[in-house]
Amino acid sequence: MIKEYETYRKHPIFYFPRERNGVNMTRATVFGDRIDCTLLDLKYYYTREKQCKLRSALKKVKTAKFLQTFSTFEELVDWYGIKGSFVNESYEINDLERGAGTILSDYHSDTRWQWSNQYYENVKKASEKFMAINH
Numbered sequence: 001m002i003k004e005y006e007t008y009r010k011h012p013i014f015y016f017p018r019e020r021n022g023v024n025m026t027r028a029t030v031f032g033d034r035i036d037c038t039l040l041d042l043k044y045y046y047t048r049e050k051q052c053k054l055r056s057a058l059k060k061v062k063t064a065k066f067l068q069t070f071s072t073f074e075e076l077v078d079w080y081g082i083k084g085s086f087v088n089e090s091y092e093i094n095d096l097e098r099g100a101g102t103i104l105s106d107y108h109s110d111t112r113w114q115w116s117n118q119y120y121e122n123v124k125k126a127s128e129k130f131m132a133i134n135h
Helices: 001-008 022-033 035-047 063-069 073-080 116-133
Strands: none
Touching: 022 035, 035 073
16 A cells, blocks of 8 residues: 555646645545545535535635636646546546445545545546556
8 A cells, every 4th residue: 555655646636726724635635635625625616516525625716716717626626637537428426435337426424534445445546547648
């Protein structure tokens, strides 16, 4: 696991500006650092379908400026290069808890820091797909 972590830290997948109580810190307390729930919240930010759970972090000066450089969730996904790994070809977010091509349509109710083995394995697979596509 240490070698995998080292590889992923050298090639960061998700970038957010560093700010006190920004997305990097807040997503950990709100979602247990779950990538899929964070992406769903960002989708809600752009589509305004629901109120974002990270809204206070998304309004931080640097983060707001960063997010405003993209007009849609799809543009953000394309910039991150996560289509085909964390997001499918239709820009739907892959449910990393359930896996097997399931789509995340609502936040998971259990967002503790204790990730399930299934979630960890699916994050690992998605990260490997990302690395294969982008590096």
